[in-house]
Each structure stands twice: as structure tokens, then as C-alpha cells.
Amino acid sequence: MxxxxxxxxxxxxxxxxxxxxxxxxxxxxxxxxxxxxxxxxxxxxxxxxxxxxxxxxxxxxxxxxxxxxxxxxxxxxxxxxxxASMSFLQAWMAKETPPDTLGFVYMLLGDEGASNTDPYAEGETADNQWVVAGPHVMIVGSAAGPLLDTYPSEVPEGEGQPWVMWPGTPYAHLMIPME
Structure with missing residues (x-):
């Protein structure tokens, strides 16, 4: 424990x-x-x-x-x-390299918002692509790398389309809206 x-x-x-x-x-x-x-x-x-x-x-x-x-x-x-996601979160908080794993997170009640580009942003700025996500799941971990290459790195205009959050960082992960 x-x-x-x-x-x-x-x-x-x-x-x-x-x-x-x-x-x-x-x-x-x-x-x-x-x-x-x-x-x-x-x-x-x-x-x-x-x-x-x-x-x-x-x-x-x-x-x-x-x-x-x-x-x-x-x-x-x-x-x-x-x-595996808990290990990813630990690495993110410690600003360490995430483990070579693949994890899954449910957030079906949505969230209050985060920067799409800066893993450590504490609030919205003019250039950090702040996004409030409704119900979603996330695929996290460095093993997700090849999967992430097939999705956009900006929040798509239409609802329900997956995208990569925090692209270009070791903490990039796939956001999958669930409506």
C-alpha cells in the first residue's frame, strides 16, 4: 500500500x-x-x-x-x-521519462480544462490551446507513440474526434471523446 x-x-x-x-x-x-x-x-x-x-x-x-x-x-x-496509467501519471508529475507501457484512463464525467500543448499549464493563456473535454477516455504511455502519429495534434473542430494532447512531449497521449 x-x-x-x-x-x-x-x-x-x-x-x-x-x-x-x-x-x-x-x-x-x-x-x-x-x-x-x-x-x-x-x-x-x-x-x-x-x-x-x-x-x-x-x-x-x-x-x-x-x-x-x-x-x-x-x-x-x-x-x-x-x-500503467498510474505509472505514467507518476512520471508526468516527477517530470521523468514515462515508462514504456500503455495505459487507459476513464474520465466519463469530463474535466474542467487543461492546456492541449503544455502539460504543466495552470490556466488558460492566449497560446496554450486550452480545452475543456466532455466525457472521454485516454490512452497514455510511451508505448502509444506509433498510434499517436495517426491522429491530429490539435483539437478537431467536430465533436467526437480523437486527438493527441501534449504533442511533442514525453507525455503525449490520445484523447478519445465519448458522447
Missing amino acids: ENLKIAVSAGVGILLATSAMSQTADVTVDSLMERLDGVAPAAVLENSTLLNITEEGEIEVLREGTNGWTCMYPGTDPMCADK
């Missing part, structure tokens, strides 16, 4: 830094499950490890999962990530 806490704290740290909303210390498994309802398929959420981020930024494991997924509501961007 200690390794999970280290990986998770690194992976969600930037989400906390850019979030306007913190979790309260009295979050329970039931209340978090209610907030996460719809973020991923029910079977993924039902058997996942659940994390709570306290107001102090501490990571609490509310429930150990059995299916290899970790679900959390860090600030305003609820998500469920597989083990």
Missing part, C-alpha cells in the same frame, strides 16, 4: 495544484462512490481502489480494489486509471 500511496501522490499532485476544490476529511467509500458514479463502467468502479485527497493534499486509500483500477476525484477531474 505504501508504494501505491507514493505513486498516487505523484500522479495526482498536479491535479491538486490546479484544482479549486479539495476533498473534505470526512469522505467515505459510499460518498466517494456517489461522486464518482458514471466516471467509468460500473464494474470498473465497483471493484477499484478508491482514493481520497484530503484538504491537506494527503492521499487516503479508502478501499483496496481487486481489479487493478484506481478511481479518485482529485479536485474537479474525476477519473479511473489502470496500473
